Amino acid sequence: MVRTASTMLPLGTEAPNFSLPDFDGKTVSRDDFRGKKGLLVSFICNHCPFVKHVAPELARLAGDYLPKDVAVVGISSNDVAAYPDDSPELMKKEAAEQGYLFPYLYDESQAVAQAYHAACTPDFFLFDADLKLVYRGQLDDSRPNQGTADGKDLRAAIDAMLTGSPIPEPQKPSIGCNIKWKSGAEPEYFNPAGTA
Secondary structure, three states: OOOEEOOOOOOOOEOOOOEEEEOOOOEEEHHHHOOOOEEEEEEOOOOOHHHHHHHHHHHHHHHHHHHHOEEEEEEEOOOOOOOHHHOHHHHHHHHHHHOOOOOEEEOOOOHHHHHOOOOEEOEEEEEEOOOEEEEEEOOOOOEOOEOOOOOHHHHHHHHHHHHOOOOOOOOOOOEEEEOOOOOOOOOOOOOHHHOO
């Protein structure tokens, strides 16, 4: 299990566009969420132990903030040829088991992960009503076999965004498994030397 950290995309970055299918083939796009108070883009997958650790809390967090007009999407960008546990068919099963209330999308080309400079699963990007990045990093300080996920960091960021308060600092990188890039497709920003 390689521990990889977020790249920490610069704050203020506009949410890169995406138009991706969910596990049933329905296309969901970034612009579907214009007019919301915020958009949380979560790079997740089915098999990663770091995602398995946070998945119940991510489901709870979405349930708490979707009614507050904060949109949430999950995106899986892993190479399913090498990691069949992350296939769209199993994404559907995972979403049902975890109780995800948000679209869970499949980034087959890995272009969306590259546009977001996503490096690990999970990797969280929170955008405000103008689709500008206000938070990126960890859900909370817990890790597999180290505490229970409570979403403290991400919840504080969302609450601050909704009230117009400063986002709490410091923003700590998420830690997780590296995104499973297709052979030879590792993006330039991906730096295995930066693994934790």
